[in-house]
Amino acid sequence: MPLSDRRVAASTDPLTLEESDAPRAAAPAKKKAKAEEKPKTVVKTADKLAKLGLKSDIDLVLHLPMRYEDETSLMPIGELIPGDIAQTEGVVFDNEIAYRPRRQLLVKIHDDAGDELTLRFLNFYGSQVKQMAHGVRLRVRGDVRGGFFGLEMVHPAVRPVDDDTPLPQALTPVYPSTAGISQAYLRRAIDNAITRVDLPELLPAPIAKAHLQPLNVPALLDAVKTLHHPRADSDETALIDGTHPAWTRIKFEELLAQQLSLKRAHEERRTRAAPAMPRRAADDDASLVVRLLRALPFALTGAQQRVVAEIAGELTLAHPMQRLLQGDVGSGKTIVAALAAAQAIDSGYQAALMAPTEILAEQHARKLRGWLEPLGVTVAWLAGSLKAKEKRAALEAAALGTAKLVIGTHAIIQDAVEFARLGLVIVDEQHRFGVAQRLALRAKAQNAADGRHDFQPHQLMMSATPIPRTLAMTYYADLDVSTIDELPPGRTPILTKIVSDARRNEIIGRVREAALTGRQVYWVCPLIEESETLQLQTAVETYETLVATLPELRVGLVHGRLAPAEKAAVMDAFSRNEVQLLVATTVIEVGVDVPNASLMVIEHAERFGLAQLHQLRGRVGRGSAASVCVLMYANPLSQTARSRLQTMRETTDGFEIARRDLEIRGPGEFLGARQSGEAMLRFASLENDGWLIEPARAAADQMLAQFPDAVTRHLARWLGAREHYLKA
Ligand code: ADP
Ligand code: MG
DSSP states (O other), rough: GGGGSSSSGGGGOOOGGGGGGTTOOHHHHHHHHHHHHHHHHHHHHHHHHHHTTTHHHHHHHHHSSSSOOOOOOOGGGOOOOOOOOOEEEEEEEEEEOOSSSEEEEEEHHHHTTTOEEEEESSSHHHHHHHHOOOOOOOEEEEEEETTTTEEEEEEEEEEEEEETOOOOOSSSEEEOOTTTOOHHHHHHHHHHHHHOOOOOOOOHHHHIIIIGGGGGGOOHHHHHHHHSSOOTEEEHHHHTTTTSHHHHHHHHHHHHHHHHHHHHHHHHHHHHHOOOOOOOOTOOTTHHHHHHHHSSSSOOHHHHHHHHHHHHHHHHHSOEEEEEEEOOSOOOOOHHHHHHHHHHHTTOOOEEEEOOSSHHHHHHHHHHHHHHGGGTTEEEEOTTTHHHHHHHHHHHHHHHHHSSEESSSGGGTTTOOOSSSSSEETTTGGGGGGHHHHHHHHHHHTTTTOOOOOOEEEEEEEESOOOHHHHHHHHHHTSSEEEEOOOOTOOOOEEEEEEGGGGGHHHEEEEEEEHHTEEEEEEEEOOSSOOHHHHHHHHHHHHHHHHHHOOOOOOEOOOOTOOOOHHHHHHHHHHHTTTSSHHHHHHHHOOOOTTTEEEEEEGGGGGGGGHHHHHHHTTTOOSSOOEEEEEEESSSHHHHHHHHHHHHOOOHHHHHHHHHHHHOOOHHHHHHHHHHHHTTSSSOOOHHHHHGGHHHHHHHHHHHHHHHHOOOOOOOHHHHGGGGGGOO
C-alpha cells in the first residue's frame, strides 16, 4: 500500500492547524505541542471530522466540493435582483441595533454609485457591531431580498476589505460539512493535506489504457487539484453541474470501486459457509417440499417452476445464497418462498419470513399456516402487537426450534429473538427495509445455525418492484436475481378507467351494482402525506358517507391507526366476504390477497406514485371475475400526474410501469430505502452518470481477473469504511 494512503498518525493530525494561522509547513514538533496544550478542542474537532469520514490525509484530499461559489466578481448594488445570491461591496454609513419587532442589528452600506443595501442580523456578537462600524468597506455575499425599506440581505457573509483587496481568481469550493466545522477550516485542512499527499495512480497501465483513455480524462492528481481549486479559465458550468472531465475521472474511480466491491462481495460469499440443504427426490413421501407441492390446489406456472429450481439448486450449496426474487404483483412469490422454507425444514433447519407491515406479515402467516400446518409444521407468529405471554411462547418456540417457520414484522430482528437453527431468511418487499435491518436479521442467524458461528443463513429477498437493468447493475451487482415473468393462469386482465371526481355518484352506483352481484370492492382513500390525522379523518368520513349512501351493503374500514387485532378482524371479515365494501387507506397497498375482490376505486389517484398505484391495483384481478380499477382524480391535474395515470391505463405490466416510473422520478426516489450499492456513492449519481457504469463494470471485471492487489488498494482508497454496507 503506498505510503500516502495510510492513516496519518495522531501526532500529524491535520486538524491541529485549526488554532494556528501559521503557514502550512509549521514544524511537526510545534504542532504537537499545541495539540497537547489544548487537547479537548483538538479531540472534538477530530471527532467531528471523523464523523465526516475524514480520518486521513487521503480522506481529506478526496473530500471534494459539493458546489462552488462564484466570488470572482462584484455586482453593483443597483443591479442586485431579489432572489439572487450575489456578492457586492459598499461602505457602512449606518449601524444601529433595533429593538422592534425584535432585537436585531441593521447595517446600511452604499456603493460608489450611491445605491444602498441593508444588512440584517438577528443574531450577532458585539464584535460584529464593531467590525461593521461607520466608514468600513464591506464585501458581502448572500441572498438578495426586497425588504420593507428596500434591498436587504439577512445574515450575509461579511468581510471588511480595502478598496483594493483583490477578488479570488477561482471559484470558491463549498465542502460537505457538519456543525462546528467551518468552510474556512475545512479548506485549510484539505489544502494542507494536498501538500502532504502525492496521490499516485492506482490503476494498472493496461486497465488505464483500455478503460480510462477512451474517456479522455485528466490524471488523478490533476483532477483532484482542479476540483479543489478550479483555475480561473475552467469551464465553470461543467464544474458546477459535475460534467467537467475532472469530475468524470473521479466518478469513474468511484463507480469502479463500487463495482469491484459488489463483485468481490459476491465472490467472497462463495467462500463463506452456509448450511447445505439437499433436495429430496420427487417421490420422497417424507419430504415437506414434496408433500406441499402435492397438497397445493394449483399447479406452479412455468416461471414459478423455473425460479423454484434456481433457488432450490442454490440452497443445496454450502455457501450462503443471496438472491432477489422479483415478480410482479400477484405473480405468486409466496408459494416460491414457502417451498424454499420447506426445503430448509426438510434439512432440519428453521426459516424466518419478515415482512414490512403487520397486515402483510399477518397475511403471510395465514397463508403459510394454511399450507404448512396441515402437514405438521409449527409456524410461530412474531409481531410488535403480541401480548407478553404470546410473545414469550413465540420466542421460546423460535429458540427451542419447535417452530420451524417464524413469520413476523421487524419484531423478528429485535434483540430478544433467538433461533435454534436458522438456515434461511426470507425478506418480503425487501426495498422497504434498510440495509441495517437486513444486516440485523443476518447477524441473528450467524450464531444460530447449528451453533456454528461461522455459518450464515441463506437469504431470499422478494420484491414486486422490478428493477430496470442499469439499476440492477449498480445497486444489486452483488445479488443473484430470479424473475417470475408470468402470471398464474385464469386471471382476467384489469380494466383501468380514469374518471373525474365530478362523476362520484355514478361510481358509487357501480359499486352498489358490483356488490349486489356478489363481488367485493376496495375503496381507497386519498393519500394525505402532510398529515396522518387528516388522512385518518378523511378515511373515517369517506366510510361514514359510503355507509349512509349504501345502506344495503356491509361496509368495513381499515386504516393504519387501528389496533393490529382490529385490523386483522376487518381483513378477516373481508376475506370471508362478510364485508362487501372495504374502505381503506394505503395499509392495503402490499400483499393483501382476496381473490373475490374485483372492483377498486382509488380516490385522488393523482396523489399516488406509480409504484403505489400499481401495488394497489394488484389487489384486484386475482380471481376469475373481470376486474376494474377506477382512478378517480380531482382537477387541476399536473403534467406528471397525468402521465402517471395514462401509464396506469395503458399497461398492467409491472416491468413497463417500473421503467416509466424511473423515467418520471429518477433512480434515487425510485428505490426508496437506501440500497447497499447506493450507500457507497458520494460523487457519482445514477441520474447523471449512468453512462459510466458500463465502462466501470468492464474495468472491474478485468481488474479482478488480472490485478487483485490493485483491487485491494483501489477499494481502500475509495471506499474505506463505507464498504461494510455491502455486507448486508
Ligand atoms: P405476490 O407475488 O404478489 O406475492 P401471491 O404469492 O400473493 O403474489 O399470489 C397471488 C395469488 O395467486 C395467491 O392467491 C396465490 O395463492 C395464487 N397463486 C400463486 N401461484 C399460483 C398458480 N401457479 N396458479 C394459481 N394461483 C396461484
Ligand atoms: Mg406478496
